[in-house]
Amino acid sequence: MAACAAPGPGHSPEEPFDPYEPTNRKIHEFNRSLDRAVIRPAGRGYSNFLPDDIETLIGRFAFNLSLPGSIVNNILQGNGRGATEDTYRFVVNSTMGLGGFFDPATEIGMPEATDADFGETLYVWGVREGGYVELPLLGPSTERAAWGKVVDVFTNPLTYALDSPENYYGTVASVSSRLSDRGRFSDTIDSILYESADSYAQARSLYLQNRRFELGQGRGGSYLDPYDATYGTADDPYDLPTGSYGDPYDE
């Protein structure tokens, strides 16, 4: 984890830290051509072929099987409440939800799933974010999140509890549900990959903003006031780049 690069002291928090940009851009081009040639048509075909309800079932099944991994990560983070809530959700959906194909936990108003992963665990442990990286096939990530993905291959207890081929069900279901998402959110993903002026920069910006939000960083505090640029900022303490966002009025 010490391998995560650190931005220099003069680095603006509003700028993405992207020391591997040239390599990342090559991988981005690879991902984009792969999407165009294979994933996008497959996603569309899959999504058009299967009725929406079936896609939803598969998505829920895959998500339910990811819960034990989240529980482990919650425990590693010292989040007892999250671990308990996810455990209840897993038990309820695996039994009443017929193996996770249905989602009675949400219907009876149980707390939202934490969706914890090892990248988040590293964040909780104080590991820095590192540089932005785009991974082949998997897409946008950070050094910390990428290490997290590697470790998460081993954090899900189901991998050990189930025999072959049952232990592949989760993997197959999650690949299917990703294909299905590619089809269902086709317009959104197309607009980022094929309609934006610089799809690499756009994907990087969207990923980093959303990831930091999910980790509970940047809740409001990371913006700058945009009005400060226009209306003057001399004495405004908020102009200091303390967070990653600013008030647009400040610039």
Place this chain on the structure above:
Amino acid sequence: MIRTTCRPEVMGTLMMNDLSRRDFIVTGLALTGLVTAPGAALALTDAKAKALVDQVVNEINRVISSGKPVGAMISDFERIFSRYADVNIIAQSTLGPDSRRLSSGQMRAFVDAFRGYIARKYGKRFNEFVGGRIEVKGVRQVKSWHEVASTVYLRGEAPFEVRFLVSDRSGQDLFFDMVIEGISLRLSERTEIGAMLDRRRGDIDGLIQDLRSAG
């Protein structure tokens, strides 16, 4: 404060000789209005920020449930955006430091082109919202602005969060950003506008021309 001290049951016995109860209440309300109105106009409060977003959300919900064709939704969205958002500051801040290079004429043209671009780009996505609704949840002050949280419920999707950032620094209560699950419209558009400007090698007029047909 005034409302409390003027409560009829407190003051009533003292003044009943001079004024009828009804007169007193009317005078009291008028005074309250006079005293609080200027203060309220000066400062943006949580309540005012929330009221603004309530209006925005009501209008958006009306558009979503109207079942209009996409073209009509785009113009509805443009109208809502122009009325409740500070389009000037959003447009200007997507340019970043480059905004200082623009003449006032260029800035006007840029803001105009930007408004249409945003309306087309996001308005055409409104059909994905059909059958859904937005609910305003809460408000809090952050730094120099107020952040109003809302939840979007779409059919067959998990609910997600949208925050509206409201400021009165332009002289009016307007929102200057929408943040969807942590993704700021303004910062994402800054990346996009920046890339478009790079593609034109920094030529502002070229960027304005591209923006008029983009989205």
